[in-house]
Amino acid sequence: MQYTISAPKQVSAYKVALPTSKSISNRALILNALAYSAKPIKNLSDSDDTQLMLKALQSESNVFDVGAAGTTMRFLTAFLSKIVGEWTITGSERMKQRPIKILVEALNKLGAKIEYIEQEGYPPLRIYGSALEGGDLELSGNVSSQYISALLMIGPTMKDGLRLTLSGEIISRPYISLTLKMMETFGVKSYWKGNTITVPEGNYQATDFSVEADWSAASYWFQIAALSKDCQLNLQGLKRYSEQGDAKVAALFKQLGVNAKFSQKGLMLTSSEITTNKFSYNFIEQPDLAQTFAVTCCCLGIPFKFTGLQTLKIKETDRINALIVELKKMGFVLNSNQIDDLSWDGATCKKDEKPCISTYKDHRMAMAFAPAALIIGDMQIDDPGVVSKSYPRYWDHLKEFGFGVKEK
Ligand SMILES: O=C(O)C1=C[C@@H](OP(=O)(O)O)[C@@H](O)[C@H](O)C1
Ligand SMILES: C=C(OP(=O)(O)O)C(=O)O
Structure with missing residues (x-):
């Protein structure tokens, strides 16, 4: 047409x-789920990317198709890695060409088990979720900030929290700051000094949240x-x-x-x-x-x-x-x-x-x-x-x- x-x-x-913002909506949905909150997020985006996130989080299935939604793919991958179970996450043809190796390797180092179903380094993924240990991790900051945001959001749920040291030029920096700010709104304060972001172990709090x-x-x-x-x-x-x-x-x-x-x-x-x-x-x-x-x-x-x-x-x-x-x-x-x-x-x-x-x-x-x-x-x-x-x-x-x- x-x-x-x-x-x-x-x-x-x-x-x-x-x-309303799909970036804020998708973070709010993940943080709300991590807070085990029953309060609905207000003014959620009506975008495909947010509706796909909502659908995945409400689904009874263990197979998720996130279409073309980058944040949904990256944030859910990290989220599912720490939930006990076997999960499959896939997306559009283009999504299968968008790299995810940096995030998968990071999660595997933290104790997750994630496999590539088709091409190495790209979705679709099979995720064997378990409680993650956390700790120190070095990560390239120059490919997609969404990997960093995805890891930060699950940081407090890990036994040792997370200390992320970013290497290379940090791209899309405001999206990382947005993630940290929203994590704070949901009750977990982190510290970003130089190239290192420290997220303490902690519990997110249910919060009234409205998307701008x-x-x-x-x-x-x-x-x-x-x-x-x-x-x-x-x-x-x-x-x-x-x-x-x-x-x-x-x-x-x-x-x-x-x-x-x-x-x-x-x-x-x-x-x-x-x-x-x-x-x-x-x-x-x-x-x-x-x-x-x-x-x-x-x-x-x-x-x-x-x-x-x-x-x-x-x-x-x-x-x-x-x-x-x-x-x-x-x-x-x-x-x-x-x-x-x-x-x-x-x-x-x-x-x-x-x-x-x-x-x-x-x-x-x-x-x-x-x-x-x-x-x-x-x-x-x-x-x-x-x-x-x-x-x-x-x-x-x-x-x-x-x-x-x-x-x-
Ligand atoms: O975290 C986010 O909400 C986003 C981060 C950016 O991606 P990159 O970090 O891959 O540049 C941006 O382009 C995208 O639309 C949304
Ligand atoms: C890059 C974008 O989205 P995503 O990476 O989340 O698919 C965008 O909305 O321009």
Whole structure:
């Protein structure tokens, strides 16, 4: 299926009921389960990734299919490792290409027994769960922070707690801080000094917990504000001093002509002056924002140089490649070392008459490209249903704002 997206005839004011964060929801569900709490988590995300986590935790089966949900795969692997029983965890074809060896080896060192069912280093996994000893562990911090978060959350349940020493460059650091903060909310305080995180043995406490709105989802509305100039958006449910690393989007979009101001009513976005003629940023702490900024900068005609993209190749798709191929359809020629950077020096090529953007089973490809209709005119988005991974109501919201969103 494809949607044809057309720009709104008239840009107006719109109040956006943002989805809540899947990252926070999935941590809250694991911590709630580890606290043996009967209190439901409030404002859980309606995303596929969270619904899959919820389903797995409520399931009577010992076989779990987590689809394309990275956090669900990684957090559940650690969670199941410490529960006595035999468990099988699998996922989508793409999930079977997303590495998990670092986490599996770490859990095996802590006393778990995890085997690969198909390809070594990748899901699906067979987990023979047992009480884990814990103790000292060294772990690479430069592949996915989700391995670290997964281990930290089960840390207090181990006999000796956990002392994790991270090696290499630490990527996606705010997601680790978010995990530690949420663990503290559930009653266990940890200590992060230098490259070592110490989690004492302890018990999580049942807590009333409500999930805040998703700053990554908000990024698409910053993009819409940047590309549509005079619109007024009111984003609902965001926390001003959020632990979400993607809250950085507000400061970054200031350079691209979006003014963001918190009021009693929500986060108000209005247009302001663009203050840069070249956008340079290291996305090591906000990998999920890279697509939003690549599309926005091209549409605004602002050359860019992004670094810190080394994790993009192992996400829902190879996002570096996907951006290069799809932006070319819109007439923009990008460059990359195919490792960790992406740049645009302003080079253009002939644009497809009505570009049809492939989304590679990646929600962020669909969500970051659709706003481009404001600048390039009618375009198509292939497989638009992918947005349900994090923001199921995305298309409804675009329609309410005024975009044309029609089945081809
Ligand atoms: O812990 C989390 O909730 C996440 C961590 C990040 O992944 P990596 O640590 O693999 O970069 C991010 O890209 C993902 O969307 C969610
Ligand atoms: C990378 C993402 O998700 P995950 O790794 O949890 O599948 C994402 O939502 O952009």
